[in-house]
Amino acid sequence: MTIKISIDCMGGDHGPSVTVAAAVSFVNREPDAEFLLVGAEAIIQAELKKNRCLNHPRISIVNATEVVTMDDPIEVALRRKKDSSMRVAVTLVKDGRAQACVSAGNTGALMAVSRYVLKTMPGVDRPAICSILPNQKNQPTYMLDLGANVDCEPLHLHQFAIMGSALVAALENKPKPSIGLLNVGVEDIKGNDVVKKTAELLRADHARGLLNFYGNVEGNDIFKGTTDIVVCDGFVGNVTLKAIEGMGRFVKSTLTDAFRSSPLNMLGALIARGAMKSISATMNPSNYNGGSLLGLRGLVFKSHGGADKYSYEWAIQRAFDAAKNDVLSRISASMALLMPAPEPASPVADDVASINETISQKTA
Amino acid sequence: MTIKISIDCMGGDHGPSVTVAAAVSFVNREPDAEFLLVGAEAIIQAELKKNRCLNHPRISIVNATEVVTMDDPIEVALRRKKDSSMRVAVTLVKDGRAQACVSAGNTGALMAVSRYVLKTMPGVDRPAICSILPNQKNQPTYMLDLGANVDCEPLHLHQFAIMGSALVAALENKPKPSIGLLNVGVEDIKGNDVVKKTAELLRADHARGLLNFYGNVEGNDIFKGTTDIVVCDGFVGNVTLKAIEGMGRFVKSTLTDAFRSSPLNMLGALIARGAMKSISATMNPSNYNGGSLLGLRGLVFKSHGGADKYSYEWAIQRAFDAAKNDVLSRISASMALLMPAPEPASPVADDVASINETISQKTA
Incomplete structure (x- = not known):
């Protein structure tokens, strides 16, 4: 089964030199992958040539004349740059020409454009960003929201849990993945009102056998792998994820400095290079690159802006896996089961409300 | 100048075997330290004997018949166990018999007991917990609040910034340490209403030359050492700190497993043991053990419950340094300068309000 993926080739710090190279590498090792490379045709063509991949049967170019930069305000991405590579790539998903889209562009703009073009799924008030982190059980911990929603109500966290559960069920082949609610302690009395009320909603779903709610988890449970999914609001998720990334860089520089500090230490590192490799892996x-924008009527994946080719391929891999495992209909079915259908709204009203809300949210 | 420190010897997972041993080790290397060891006299006496430290001129025992356990609800610690080692140790500070107190007991109980016994400082609505983390500049990053307040208003975050600034000024000999406000992005428009309004208050203080407000910082700035102080609410702080600790354990187990995985890797680690030591340090x-409970009319330090002797000594060191550098009057002076004085309240009403508020907060 062929999976078509649209790539916002101009997005990210490095643009086509990373995005095109990653797509070429992926298409060469994955016979079921097909790419629609979106952006400035001449530049993409040149990159394909550099990567010795002209006229590949599973790669085509879709021209787009504008680029959403990292500094562009959401309004500019939404209202001015209508022919941006980001918007065209997302529109290919909407039109059914691609099953998933990958972009390394500005997160806030990507969320706003995706929301505007694709719309949210029935039952979803707010899309969320979900990514994975490693844990001591050698399995991924899925965490959401990582920054799309800085203020959340219990209803939103509840929806994040449902969407996360459907995502993990599809990708990890676990029928009922466990859900932890990020809190300052494990006891039910801990935390603020929002998490306490969210816990009530999740306990009710658990009692009905609809979700596998573990209960409250703490920050250290992310790495213990206590639950498959960790749910939190976008403020907490974003700060925590960035603190973890910052600590990762700090650990790396501490290791590098220590092993380079003397010839003896360098020799030790050389001898133990097997260990060094496994640590590095x-x-x-x-x-762990590649965050899903969950809750939209289409699959969109966000790569880190600074991703290199290797890292960007991981984001493509996540998009490919999600499309292959039909994550979209799994989430949609879960939402239909656990959430009441919303009032139908006229498309125009929905569009305007959606843009305004997105802008007012000023996503991270 | 002698600094008298009261030790809640019965607190923590290991009790006197850790707390007494750490105090003995500290008193032997620090001629200006004097200890009041609080708890079951016979047990403390036995531990002193085990540590060959009977009749030390700078160690005395203060008997206390009860112990606040890790599971004791705040109400029990406050209302029932009036002769607990925790409460007696804090009361010694109130009575001026000790200049600081160290406890490894239950955080919520310690905060509630300290608040009840010592009262908050004029101008402080809510005390906060402040600890240090390492950063790439080889300096400490001070972070608060780490879990005393799960719901904060701008006023509270503003007070945390003032208290943190006075603490760092005193301990690090920096007249105007830089303050960062933890957020999901550095731009002023980022974040929720609470952080945006807090930033306004801090910008005003900065403009008046009273505080050195850097602006918003992100999670990764904690380890970059972008600012001396990182201010956040107790929910975000607690989750972030525990995530960091969890990642620390994950990194450690990954390193240990990798270097033990083969004789060659073990040999490499042995040869590079200088590097391994510096990483470990x-x-x-x-x-980094030892959190200050800031905003009280007395110095109280919280050690990790699971601290070993070495780690507990670090908590004692922080208490010693804070008392020696007169942190209390520095914070008090800053609050008087930056915050309007509160309405005077009758002591009894204040007590009851304080207990009830503390209980209703259910600190982390």
Whole structure:
């Protein structure tokens, strides 16, 4: 089964030199992958040539004349740059020409454009960003929201849990993945009102056998792998994820400095290079690149802006896996089961409300 | 100048075997330290004997018949166990018999007991917990609040910034330490209403030359050492700190497993043992043990419950340094300068309000 993926080739710090190279590498090792490379045709063509991949049967170019930069305000991405590579790539998903989209562009703009073009799924008030982190059980911990929603109500966290559960069920082949609610302690009395009320909603779903709610988890449970999914609001999730990334860089520089500090230490590192490799594989943040924008009527994946080719391929891999495992209909079915259908709204009203809300949210 | 410190010897997972041993070790290397060891006299006496430290001129025992356990609800610690080692140790500070207190007991109980016994400082609505983390500049990053307040208003975050600034000024000999406000992005428009309004208050203080407000910082700035102080609410702070600790343990187990995985890797680690030692010194969470309970009319320090002797000594060191550098009057002077004085309240009403508020907060 062929999976078509649209790539916002101009997005990210490095643009086509990373995005096109990653797509070429991926298409060469994955016979079921097909790419629609979106952006400035001449530049993409040149990159394909550089990567010795002209006229590949599973790669085509879709021209787009504008680029959403990292500094562009959401309004500019939404209202001015209508032919941006980001918007065109997302529109390919909407039109059914691609099953998933990958972009390394500005997160806030990507969320706003995706929301505007694709719309949210029935039952979803607010889309969320979900990514994975490594844990001591050698399995991924899925965490959401990582920054799309800085203020959340219990209803939103509840929806994040449902969407996360459907995502993990599809990707990890676990029928009922466990859900932890990020809190300052494990006891029910801990935390603020929002998490306490969210816990009530999740306990009710658990009692009905609809979700596998573990209960409250603490920050250290992310790495213990206590639950498959960790749910939190976008403020807490974003701060925590960035603190973890910052600590990762700090650990890496401490290790590098220590092993380079003397010839003897360098020799030790050389002899133990097997160990160094395995540490680097587990700790390498590139292996965890690729956040899903969940809750939209289409699959969109966000790569880190600074991703290199290797890291960007991981984001493509996540998009490919999600499309292959039909994550979209799994989430949609879960939402239909657990959430009441919303009032139908006229498309125009929905559009305007959606843009305004997105802008007012000023996503991270 | 002698600094008298009261030790809640019965608190923590290991009790006197850790707390007494740490006090003995500290008193032997620090001629200006004097200890009041609080708890079951016979047990403390036995531990002193075990540590060959009977009849030390700078160690005395203060008997206390009860112990606040890790599971005791705040109400029990406050209302029932009036002769607990925790409460007696804090009361010694109130009575001026000790200049600081150290406890490894239950955080919520310690905060509630300290608040009840010592009262908050004029101008402080809510005390906060402040600890240090390492950063790439080889300096400490001070972070608060780490879990005393799960719901904060701008006023509270503003007070945390003032208290943190006075603490760092005193301990690090920096007249105007820089303050960062933890957020999901550095731009002023980022974040929720609470952080935006807090930033306004801090910008006003900065404009008046009263505080050195850097602006918003992100999670990764904690380890970059972008600012001396990182201010956040207790929910975000607690989750972030525990995530960091969890990642620390994950990194440690990954390193240990990798270097033990083959004789060659073990040999490499042996040869590079200088590097391994320096990594361990930077990363060892024990070196960062000891959180200050800021905003009280007395110095109280919280050690990790699971601290070993080495780690507990670090908590004692922080208490010693704070008392020696007169942190209390520095914070008090800053609050008087930056915050309007509160309405005077009758002591009894204040007590009851304080207990009830503390209980209703259900600190982390």
